[in-house]
Amino acid sequence: MNLTGGRLVSRDALFLQPTMSHKPSLHTSISPALLHLYDLSNSVVVIIDVFRATSTIASALYNGARCVIPVDTVPKAIEISRNISGIAAGERDGMIAEGLSHGNSPLEYTREFIENKTLVLTTTNGTRLLQMALDRNADTIISGSFPNLSAVCDFLVSEKKNVVLGCAGWKDRFNLEDTLFAGAVIHQVAKHFTVHCDSSLMAETMFMKQKNKLHEFAPKLTHYHRLVERFGLIEDIKFCLTPDVANVLPVYAEGKLIAK
């Protein structure tokens, strides 16, 4: 029994090595309904809503929007945008929300349209998750999607803080596109962090399996199906899954996401 005990302890010591190296931790929250399991107060939280809020935020800021103000309701979007002469935009269930004339397509926000303007955005999942991260006193909040993958990774490595990758999902359901993005981040930054969570292991494994065929894989996703009837969506999806085509870092402060 001593022998067995000894063997197990040494195996365990080996396994624990990353924890003992005092690297910051990285966890992946695969649904907003699981966010409460993680300590956000000393973490950088990455809000991930690939189809399409955080892709749209990257697109608007990359094309020169002054800032993006995320809000939870359509009336609030309309009111705030009126007061500051901004653009009220958003979606509900994937469609342009009633009462708004601009939606949640990253391709709407060209430089010609959005430069030097403020976008006031309300969405089904991403905006809600951001509010949850605020309520849970996140240390720092940024937003990420494939279009700004490198900017997110560079920031996480430079900050040297704990990280929680927060997937927005769909009304609390797990979705794969957000998890695939989490996996892409983990694949790039893992060596700088202690990564010891099955969600992160799963996310990275799924990303590594699909990374060379993300566009071909997309039609299998429930969210792709949910959105596929909308005009122009296929181009949206291409954009949302393409790394670094809008490589800015949206950082949240005082009610606004601003390109850092």
Place this chain on the structure above:
Amino acid sequence: MNLTGGRLVSRDALFLQPTMSHKPSLHTSISPALLHLYDLSNSVVVIIDVFRATSTIASALYNGARCVIPVDTVPKAIEISRNISGIAAGERDGMIAEGLSHGNSPLEYTREFIENKTLVLTTTNGTRLLQMALDRNADTIISGSFPNLSAVCDFLVSEKKNVVLGCAGWKDRFNLEDTLFAGAVIHQVAKHFTVHCDSSLMAETMFMKQKNKLHEFAPKLTHYHRLVERFGLIEDIKFCLTPDVANVLPVYAEGKLIAK
């Protein structure tokens, strides 16, 4: 625009085909915290707690236990087992629970020990998920793990009802061993169901990637690490990941799991 609309509609119709075939649905709940998203009232719910509750339940019933009574607290386990001259057993945080002399190892429940006896079992995650499924009026509750994989699949196919694969996780956190088992089930039964959920797609993809090396993959799992210091655990894990070594179907009725 008509053309584009037409193309998208026909693509969508193709994608919807399984839904229109009126096969029952299959969903995977990857954490107890997500169980409320699924309608259990017309579903067979499979309770999955691979390390180790549902492996232990399969083992005990396979080896001739009269039934397994799942309970939520240690005092309840002791009281009930006294009244019926049963075996009180269970774990907390992976260890034999204080006050009990039998734990949650499937290897404890040999035929010599458990035949014709009643096992009163309390565990951290599996028992709790079962109670949640009861509270949500599940139509039918069974339990599954690799040791009884085929019995679970055969039953799901024969019942022709909707299915929710309920992963017990670890204190609401996602874990991979339960999801891998869900993936194994999906891989076997998918053609009999409408499977249109990212959790199920992920589970099957992860299982297909690891199916020939489950034992080699196990040391990467957080739960493996959590339990690895316990004496005998490696043999437990081998058992828990081996298909059909205790191929019974535990069905829940009137407070008991009985081999059907």
